[in-house]
Amino acid sequence: MKSRNVVRLLLMLVIVLASQTVKAVNVIPRPVKMVENGQVFTIKSDMKIVYSAGLKEQAELLESALSPATGWDLEIVESKKIKDKAIFLKLDKNLELSKEGYTLKVTNKKIVIAAKESAGIFYGIQSLLQLLPVEIYNKQRQKNIAWNIPGVEIEDTPTYKWRGMMLDVSRYFFEKEYVIRFIDMMAMYKLNVLHFHLIDDSGWRLEIKKYPKLTSIGAWSGEGEKRHGGFYTQEDIKEIVAHASARNVDVIPEIEIPAHTLSAIAAYPHLSCEEKQLKVPEQHFISRDLYCVGKESTFEFLEDVFEETFALFPSSYIHIGGDEARYDRWAKCPHCQARMKEQGLNHEKQLQVYFNKRIQKMVGKHGKTIVGWDEIIEDGLTEKSVGMVWHDKKKAISGIKAGHDIVMALTGHCYFDVAESKIPGEIKAATWLAPISLQKAYEWDPMIEGIAEENRKQVLGGNGCLWSDQFIHGTILQRLAPINENRAEQYMDYLAFPRMAALAEVCWTPLKLRNWNQFEQNMRTHYNRYDQAGYGYRVPQPKLISKKEVKGGFEISLENVVAGAEVRYATDGIPANVHSTVYTKPVFVKRLSDFQAISVVSRQQYSLPLYFAQKYDEFKKYGKMVSQWRPKDITGKVFADFEMNATGKINKNGTYELSFLYTDGTYRLDIESVTLYKNGKQITEDVHAGFTGGSSENNTYVLSVKEYETGAAFTIKAKVRGDQGKDSYGLVFIKMK
Ligand code: ACM
Ligand code: ZN
Numbered sequence: 001m002k003s004r005n006v007v008r009l010l011l012m013l014v015i016v017l018a019s020q021t022v023k024a025v026n027v028i029p030r031p032v033k034m035v036e037n038g039q040v041f042t043i044k045s046d047m048k049i050v051y052s053a054g055l056k057e058q059a060e061l062l063e064s065a066l067s068p069a070t071g072w073d074l075e076i077v078e079s080k081k082i083k084d085k086a087i088f089l090k091l092d093k094n095l096e097l098s099k100e101g102y103t104l105k106v107t108n109k110k111i112v113i114a115a116k117e118s119a120g121i122f123y124g125i126q127s128l129l130q131l132l133p134v135e136i137y138n139k140q141r142q143k144n145i146a147w148n149i150p151g152v153e154i155e156d157t158p159t160y161k162w163r164g165m166m167l168d169v170s171r172y173f174f175e176k177e178y179v180i181r182f183i184d185m186m187a188m189y190k191l192n193v194l195h196f197h198l199i200d201d202s203g204w205r206l207e208i209k210k211y212p213k214l215t216s217i218g219a220w221s222g223e224g225e226k227r228h229g230g231f232y233t234q235e236d237i238k239e240i241v242a243h244a245s246a247r248n249v250d251v252i253p254e255i256e257i258p259a260h261t262l263s264a265i266a267a268y269p270h271l272s273c274e275e276k277q278l279k280v281p282e283q284h285f286i287s288r289d290l291y292c293v294g295k296e297s298t299f300e301f302l303e304d305v306f307e308e309t310f311a312l313f314p315s316s317y318i319h320i321g322g323d324e325a326r327y328d329r330w331a332k333c334p335h336c337q338a339r340m341k342e343q344g345l346n347h348e349k350q351l352q353v354y355f356n357k358r359i360q361k362m363v364g365k366h367g368k369t370i371v372g373w374d375e376i377i378e379d380g381l382t383e384k385s386v387g388m389v390w391h392d393k394k395k396a397i398s399g400i401k402a403g404h405d406i407v408m409a410l411t412g413h414c415y416f417d418v419a420e421s422k423i424p425g426e427i428k429a430a431t432w433l434a435p436i437s438l439q440k441a442y443e444w445d446p447m448i449e450g451i452a453e454e455n456r457k458q459v460l461g462g463n464g465c466l467w468s469d470q471f472i473h474g475t476i477l478q479r480l481a482p483i484n485e486n487r488a489e490q491y492m493d494y495l496a497f498p499r500m501a502a503l504a505e506v507c508w509t510p511l512k513l514r515n516w517n518q519f520e521q522n523m524r525t526h527y528n529r530y531d532q533a534g535y536g537y538r539v540p541q542p543k544l545i546s547k548k549e550v551k552g553g554f555e556i557s558l559e560n561v562v563a564g565a566e567v568r569y570a571t572d573g574i575p576a577n578v579h580s581t582v583y584t585k586p587v588f589v590k591r592l593s594d595f596q597a598i599s600v601v602s603r604q605q606y607s608l609p610l611y612f613a614q615k616y617d618e619f620k621k622y623g624k625m626v627s628q629w630r631p632k633d634i635t636g637k638v639f640a641d642f643e644m645n646a647t648g649k650i651n652k653n654g655t656y657e658l659s660f661l662y663t664d665g666t667y668r669l670d671i672e673s674v675t676l677y678k679n680g681k682q683i684t685e686d687v688h689a690g691f692t693g694g695s696s697e698n699n700t701y702v703l704s705v706k707e708y709e710t711g712a713a714f715t716i717k718a719k720v721r722g723d724q725g726k727d728s729y730g731l732v733f734i735k736m737k
Helices: 003-021 056-070 118-131 176-188 234-246 262-267 296-312 328-332 334-343 348-364 393-401 438-442 453-458 488-496 499-508 516-523 526-533 617-622
Strands: 033-042 048-051 075-078 086-091 102-106 110-115 148-156 162-168 193-197 250-257 317-321 369-373 386-389 405-408 459-466 543-550 553-559 566-570 587-589 596-600 624-629 640-645 654-664 669-678 681-692 700-705 714-722 729-736
Touching (some): 033 102, 048 056, 056 075, 056 118, 110 118, 118 148, 118 176, 176 234, 176 488, 193 459, 234 296, 317 348, 334 348, 438 516, 459 499, 488 499, 516 526, 617 729, 624 640, 654 669, 669 700, 681 700
Parallel strands (some): 048 075, 048 086, 317 369, 369 386, 386 405
Antiparallel strands (some): 033 148, 102 110, 553 587, 640 714, 654 700, 654 729
16 A cells, blocks of 8 residues: 555545544534634543632632533642643633633633623633533533544624523513523523513413512412412522523513513402402403503602612613503593693503603612613604514614614514414414514514614614413324423423524624524534533424425435434324434435425434425415325225314304315216214215316315314214225315305
């Protein structure tokens, strides 16, 4: 062998070995500047964490992050002189970085994280953890792992100062432990605002000592076995806030005003206009009862509530809600009407502005600024505040013009209580908005195009929202196919991850460095991190690379997008499952509609299917699809039942037409009769001979429903057969006559 070939071989061996021991760099959010230097640092049990004055807490956080998986308690020392191989945390006031910025340098010899303030050090640590093998997130000791870190030089700083997540603990009460875990999930991605939706119609969750009924009454709904709820004691809040602040997370409490306050009104009826004794609702709805603006006692109450709130939350912001107020009560209330007269106001909308102004003055004495949903920055609030824009960019533009700061929380990109897809089997999340895919959560920017340069700083950042109203909504928590547990926390994790990672990159990484394909690529090992940390998440479907038309069918190429997972597929029209064939190379399939593929992380953890929906455009006039038949669904010569689930398709009394429509095959489908059952009992039938295939004749069946009942199960059985052979495919549609 020539020596040049030997060198080449050795070089290849080195590359192969290196790629096995040092993983690719895929930090999320993507750092502003990052260069790999080809070196490797290995953390060993005898290494020290060396910190400069003021960083003891960060050094301890790093130590406690490394300890469970490595099984080591690295020594922490404050020093300037250490020269050993070590991890150094350094405060440097002269760095030209923002207060959240940091540098991270990894070489063969040492790791140095430097920043102006401890927030930056914390973020350097988060990037460092993401450079380590994914097992570092495990809470159990991981044996036989080389804790290698690829050599990099990172200089990083966030684009936006507000990188928030809202957690709705009112509609569903999450225990303190979950809130703390949620803060960890945020901090992993350098999100820095927990917008804590503590108050809403369905529950008051914050202990206020002066008003004990807020939590003894306002935190609970239902009776007997159905009683549920809960609240955070002031001690709980202190713990949550301390945990957050060590991780540079600002906890902003939301004390809703004036609407979404039924929980407070149920506890203290005099806060409302009508002063009726109302109950904390068991089901989500938006109450028309709100705080009375006419009575001074309302302001006294709020002053007291704020005083106790501010003693717990050091944030310079207070969120006052302000959304969705309906004015029916104010319009009829003598106190509110007298207030309007006194103030010379001619619309209740202006009464809300008056309310907000007084609240701004009240909280201003405590050095706080109000944040509210975009309703508060309309209609002439002059005091500078922060509008959280959920409606549209127009609201942002008018808010900016009026001098307010804004945070973008657009429903179309930020409402993570909406499902990611409409794939059958997807969890039933909020349904009032279109799905927000991971890509949709990624592909937007908080900056408002076209605003003047000097106004850009008024755009503070973005805020994801996890409302919990849609899953208490009179329903039980739903079964999550990929999770198989009904626990609310799993449900929230599923909605949050991975979209929270997308939000983090939206808010951190400059737009010009953001790229969906790169992000999706970087995400692939992050699912492994969630597995290691025990966080729930939505497993993404395999990625479709191509579907080429070839002789007699299609060739489908896929890519696995979850590191370490398998892609499994089926080509026979039945759902792919954890036992289906493992995908290794492009697959041939006769019909696209017969193909399905899933990502399988484990037997319990797998994705919804990637599949090709039939194009129904040509059949639209026949109504909605009820079912489809394939060769396996029909017999050859004798008529036999073909059963279809029509629940939801039969949705009121009336006359329905059911049509059989041939799509593929050589032998036609013969139909003898169609029968409709309600809860298993026959209610009507249409017996006549029909067929479809080649041409179709008498292939529509008429079913007259007079006994419709909400919640009843409707089933249709058709007697069908293949004429001569049974190779046909087709669709069954239903419509109201
Ligand atoms: C909201 O979604 N009502 C802010
Ligand atoms: Zn009133």
